[in-house]
Amino acid sequence: MVQSPAFDQARRLYLDDLAVGQRFTSGTHAIDEAQIKAFARQFDPQPFHVDGAAAADSLFGRLVASGWHTAAITMRLLTESVPIDNGVIGAGGDIAWPRPTLPGDILTVTSVLEEITPSRSRPDRGIVGMRSETRNQRDEIVQVLNSRLVVLRRATLP
Amino acid sequence: MVQSPAFDQARRLYLDDLAVGQRFTSGTHAIDEAQIKAFARQFDPQPFHVDGAAAADSLFGRLVASGWHTAAITMRLLTESVPIDNGVIGAGGDIAWPRPTLPGDILTVTSVLEEITPSRSRPDRGIVGMRSETRNQRDEIVQVLNSRLVVLRRATLP
Numbered sequence: 001m002v003q004s005p006a007f008d009q010a011r012r013l014y015l016d017d018l019a020v021g022q023r024f025t026s027g028t029h030a031i032d033e034a035q036i037k038a039f040a041r042q043f044d045p046q047p048f049h050v051d052g053a054a055a056a057d058s059l060f061g062r063l064v065a066s067g068w069h070t071a072a073i074t075m076r077l078l079t080e081s082v083p084i085d086n087g088v089i090g091a092g093g094d095i096a097w098p099r100p101t102l103p104g105d106i107l108t109v110t111s112v113l114e115e116i117t118p119s120r121s122r123p124d125r126g127i128v129g130m131r132s133e134t135r136n137q138r139d140e141i142v143q144v145l146n147s148r149l150v151v152l153r154r155a156t157l158p
Numbered sequence: 159m160v161q162s163p164a165f166d167q168a169r170r171l172y173l174d175d176l177a178v179g180q181r182f183t184s185g186t187h188a189i190d191e192a193q194i195k196a197f198a199r200q201f202d203p204q205p206f207h208v209d210g211a212a213a214a215d216s217l218f219g220r221l222v223a224s225g226w227h228t229a230a231i232t233m234r235l236l237t238e239s240v241p242i243d244n245g246v247i248g249a250g251g252d253i254a255w256p257r258p259t260l261p262g263d264i265l266t267v268t269s270v271l272e273e274i275t276p277s278r279s280r281p282d283r284g285i286v287g288m289r290s291e292t293r294n295q296r297d298e299i300v301q302v303l304n305s306r307l308v309v310l311r312r313a314t315l316p
Contacts, residue, residue, distance in 0.1 A: 043230035046237055046245045059244055059308065067248055068233050072201035072226045079204055086217055087204045090225055092254030150217065 012085035014154040015126045018116055026077035026109040031065060033103040039069040064100035070107070070143045071095060074134045077109040082130070086152045091127070093147035099140060106137040114146075118153075125152050170243035172312040173284045176274055184235035184267040189223060191261040197227040222258035228265070228301045229253060232292045235267040240288070244310045249285070251305035257298060264295040272304075276311075283310050 033052075040049030044066035047054035055063040078088050101107065115129035128151050134143040191210075198207030202224035205212035213221040236246050259265065273287035286309050292301040 039230075043234045044237060045234075048245065059247060059310070066233065068226070068230045072197075072230065075224065075226050076201045076203075079202060087206065089217060090255070092252070094250070094252040096250030097248070152217070 012083050013151075014085050015116070015118070015128070015151045016154045018113055018128060018151065020113055020116060022113045024081045024111045026081035026111075029073050029077060029107045031069075031073065031101060031103065031105050031107065033063060036063065036065045036069065036101075036103055039072070040066050044068060060100060062102070064102060065105075067095075067097040067100075067143070070097065070101045070134060071145070073101075073107055074109050074132060074143055074145060077107070077134075078111065078132060081109065082111060084149065084151055086150070089150045090147045091150055093145055095146075096144045097142065098144070099142055101136065101142045105142070107134055107142065109134050123153070124155075125150060127151070170241050171309075172243050173274070173276070173286070173309045174312045176271055176286060176309065178271055178274060180271045182239045182269045184239035184269075187231050187235060187265045189227075189231065189259060189261065189263050189265065191221060194221065194223045194227065194259075194261055197230070198224050202226060218258060220260070222260060223263075225253075225255040225258075225301070228255065228259045228292060229303070231259075231265055232267050232290060232301055232303060235265070235292075236269065236290060239267065240269060242307065242309055244308070247308045248305045249308055251303055253304075254302045255300060256302070257300055259294065259300045263300070265292055265300065267292050281311070282313075283308060285309075 037050050048058035048060045048064055049066050052063045082088050109132050111130050111132040113128055114131050116126060118126040128149045130147050130149055132145045132147065133141050135141055195208050198204070206216035206218045206222055207224050210221045240246050267290050269288050269290040271286055272289050274284060276284040286307045288305050288307055290303045290305065291299050293299055
């Protein structure tokens with residue numbers, strides 16, 4: 001279940017439009033036990049993601065979402081909140097899960113641009129460093145993603 | 159479609175069983191256009207992941223899998239190839255996608271343990287640094303994941 005903020009499709013951003021410190025806030029995604037188990041059965045079928053009883057005996061002590069599920073939901077929220085013209089294209093980054101996502105959590109992502117580096121070899125683009133924090137409804141951080149995005153410049157006339 | 163290597167459920171590893179340099183090789187996962195679009199519709203619905211025609215006009219020039227889909231498939235292959243007793247539990251790591259995963263690719267993950275650090279504050283566990291390279295059938299690397307895993311020690315008698 002995704003609720004998106006007003007998102008002006010006509011207002012797509014290029015590298016030229018970005019500034020360090022610029023912030024983007026996503027809509028929300030409510031996650032439940034069924035979603036957690038469905039994702040995990042396909043991609044991370046460990047007991048603490050698919051079986052509540054077995055999860056009680058695990059390091060987590062209860063059913064929790066796969067970190068990769070939190071990452072995938074974060075990506076969904078980023079595609080709806082970061083209006084880069086060529087899309088949200090990550091070359092890579094670092095990711096941390098300070099605490100797990102739980103059934104019933106409502107997730108939101110806040111992103112801030114931390115670095116903008118025009119490419120020397122490819123003058124039509126640059127790399128943007130973005131920090132995205134995914135929080136639950138208790139304002140606890142469940143994921144921090146520092147990503148390197150490929151962003152095109154506005155096309156210049158020949 | 160997942161093909162797994164022989165995996166001895168009885169041979170589960172604890173921190174005490176691990177050594178730097180230890181390697182694990184996964185089975186394979188064959189990815190197709192339907193899987194790519196299904197994942198992307200849910201988590202990364204950008205044109206270059208869901209629409210072949212629109213993808214031709216994108217930075218990628220063709221339909222490609224979401225990097226988070228490659229990450230999720232990698233996790234599936236890791237759960238089947240890295241037999242840690244308490245499960246493959248990542249605290250975080252860094253990830254890079256040097257090239258995209260394409261429809262028709264057959265992915266395999268090779269992992270090597272690079273660092274083993276017993277916890278000072280919690281003597282029952284340690285952190286293991288693992289490098290996992292995900293390759294396609296042309297032996298090209300589509301993802302490099304350096305992860306920090308939480309691994310329990312074998313329980314000692316009281």
